[in-house]
Amino acid sequence: MSFRNTAEAVGAWVEGWAVSRGAAEPAPCAWGFTIDVGLPRHVMRHVLTTVDEATVRKITEDATAPGVWLKAFVPPETLTPWLASGWSVSGGPSFLMSAPLGASHAEVPDGYRLRTWSRAGVTRALVRTADGAFAARGQIAVTGSTAVVDQVETDPAHRRRGLGRLVMAALAGAAAGQGAVDGVLGSTLEGRALYERVGWRVLAPLTSVVRAPDPAG
Incomplete structure (x- = not known):
């Protein structure tokens, strides 16, 4: 849909x-x-x-x-x-932005580790450095055929390394695997550039x- x-x-x-x-x-x-x-x-x-x-x-x-x-x-x-x-x-x-959701993949950059887990309808993606320091995160809540991306964040020291794209790919893939076909999110001006690069469009x-x-x- x-x-x-x-x-x-x-x-x-x-x-x-x-x-x-x-x-x-x-x-x-x-x-x-x-x-x-x-x-x-x-x-x-x-x-x-x-x-x-x-x-x-x-x-x-x-x-x-x-x-x-x-x-x-x-x-x-x-x-x-x-x-x-x-x-x-x-x-x-x-x-307010939206995008179709589907199987998605992004390579984990060298020196980082990605972990995802789901609980109570929410899937979280966490990226850490090899020594365990926080680098980026995000979460997505699936409600039937739609899903909401929320709280995407990259530590300033780790920006421009593809971690935002990695988090978005992990979340979109997880939501699609749970049956969601459309995503929606609320974006700041700064976040809009990232989301548009991975296929999201502004609705309002x-x-x-x-x-x-x-x-x-």
């Missing part, structure tokens, strides 16, 4: 992200989804499948506790004017905003 529209891809991303992070089951609502995450700085998140000024204003005015996040698939300049006081954009430009811009603590108390 392939995603028929952005809303379908968003739904797959929300479901897989919740599995990947061990969050609560996403609760659907008229404008998208709400997910209880349960972390001190990320208590919950709202993911909007449709975005308009009235909806954004209501959500951000009603949510006054710190650690509430909102994700919307529009550029920051569209979302920012609609935010209530206390909310701000977090991070730089981001993107992605903006993250967060409710900060009240400076008055």
